[in-house]
Amino acid sequence: MTLEAYADTIVPGQKRFADDRAIAGVSTGGGAVQAGALELLQWDATGIHEGLDDLVRLVNEHALAYAAERRLTPDPTVPPFVALDYPDRAALIQRLTTPGHPEKEFWVLLSLFCNMAFDSAAHLNTAQAMEDGHPGLEAMGLSMPDADGLWRFQDYSYRREFARLHPDTTSTGSPA
């Protein structure tokens, strides 16, 4: 649940069910969680799969400290990071990923893979993910590939002369 909340802070989505606590619900459509962030993070190909338990523990410790600092009273029925409202989750991640934070590299790595689940579905074959309506690729507006799973664009250019060339251009198209 903590990892889901973290992923949802990176790319937020809408709640999956009414009392969904992990997802803050600040955005419409699927976010990193719906895009498969947990599946990607837990895949050994990423290299961070073995450290996830430690990251969960650490981010909850940071959440407790953050809550204490802000005089918040976290709901004890969910992990401390999950108990934070979205703006506080985001503020904590900003703090953890700021240059100079001793754990910055871990949190950047975790954030990177959460984002990749959404923006490139790095755990899925892309053509299949498109066909299955992957929420990230769909939201970004990627077009469908051809039947063989490859992309081709017959129309790709305005075919217009838009600007003067730089006067110091060689005959082969380089700076003089």
Added chain:
Amino acid sequence: MSTTAERTDVLVIGSGFGGAIAAYHLAAGGADVTVLERGPWLESKEFEHDYKLGSSYTRAFDFTVGDGMSILGGNCVGGGSVVYFAAMPRAPRFVFDRQGSIGRRMWPQAVSRDTLDPWYDRVEESLSVTRQDWNDVSYAGGLWAAACNHAGRTANPLAVAIDNTKCVNCNWMMAGCRFEAKQSLLVNYLPAAIAHGARIRPLHEVQHLSRTPEGSYRVHYNVVHDDDYRLQAGSGVIEAKIVVMAAGAGATPVILQRSEAHLGTMPRAVGRYFSGNGERLNTAIIDEAKAAELFGLDRGDGLAYAANQIGKGPTVASWDRLDGSLPEFSRYSLEQLYFPPGLGTILAQVPGATGPSWFGKEKKEILKQWTSWLTIFTMIEDDNEGVFGPPPATGNAHRISQQMLGRGNLRYEPTKNTLGAWAASDAEVKEILEKDGLAKVMPWTNDLVGAYTVHPLSSCRMGDDPHTSALDDSNELRDHPGIFVTDGSSVPGALTVNPAMTIAALAERAMPGIVRAAQSRGISVTYGAPAPDGSTSGRSRVLPLLPSARG
């Protein structure tokens, strides 16, 4: 170990521009050539349109995170040429007079635009570099050109090594070109080298060099697992009379650092003066209605632009600031670029964000406008600030993911010169693209993985001053005769344009000297091979400059 080591005349480390060009000329001249390449050997049919970890997209390159600088480099047979975007401009004339922070010319006196031009000619011939026209320019390039013109600037379709008759504008160049339109080294120098007997061994990652009592070199390598590069599948040693290092600017100095215990003291400049080619990216979110209104843009289907996914990397650049009369650190080019999802999208920032700028609710909203993104790549003059720390246990990085992602020991702390040049170029991109409300622009953040380069340079650079250059003007490693470096690490500094053309031209330029060195070590080899396809026009212009190489 010496009794069991294999032998070859010339051992080439890496198969990118520096390695492939050396392998071809030496093999064509009659030398016994072996190439060790740390990445896999992928054929065209294996180049996939797939972002999944383990596809050719992640097998073919490495993304190495350092302290203040991350490097994206090739990791396959063909090296950077397989993942590059085939932009092949020559470096502007003023680049060769740069001083950087050392206060005197950083390039060797023997190298200038005039002396390099014949070698540029040769590369243009070998890689079929052509000047694009406006019909070849992608929608993104067209939009960038229109914006430049609107803001009173010029704009140039780029010289590229692409066969447009085969290009389908899929924009998957970073996963390798499935259609063999991109003129990577897999379709010219490497097959020609193989035809002349060169042997290429993929998944062989060189760890260090040592010396034999006779003055030859032993090259120690690990075999890397085919799918999971974190695993090793053996090791070995090859003995060679000449070593050509072309592992890339993120790896060549690391191999040499690790070799110091065996070869003796390395030149001071090994692993110093790294340059990221002054690179930086800005993401513009285009207002589609404004694009239609201001420039009359129309894709024929009611869309003005929304074409971020379509095309072939950079197609148009603005060179108005490539003016040699301007002071150093104020000259740069601004180039339209396609950058695929998965690697840099996270670094794009939300213009005018009220909350976090690189993640979160507002970031998701601009991700929904991804097709209307226009990415501008700036290449300024940086200050060669990068320094490599102690080498990792193996390779050039501690590998994190099965492919693609690793942690290296490069430290890069930008100076005021670099920061000022980035700020000036950012401001100009903003001025051009935000004029009359065309777009909202923000540069990528450096806060997450530092600055980001796809063109690492200068970590083992050539020059005349032994204190600030690791190589002499023949690309030979100082105090270590018989070791030559021909990759991007030999380029003395940032070029203000894409560097593949200059790396290749410098490698071509180094070849007569490397052949002479090989001859002096008893290798039966001559210089004088034509371009890989047999063309000789470049050769006819080159050879008169090199009377000593004609015999």
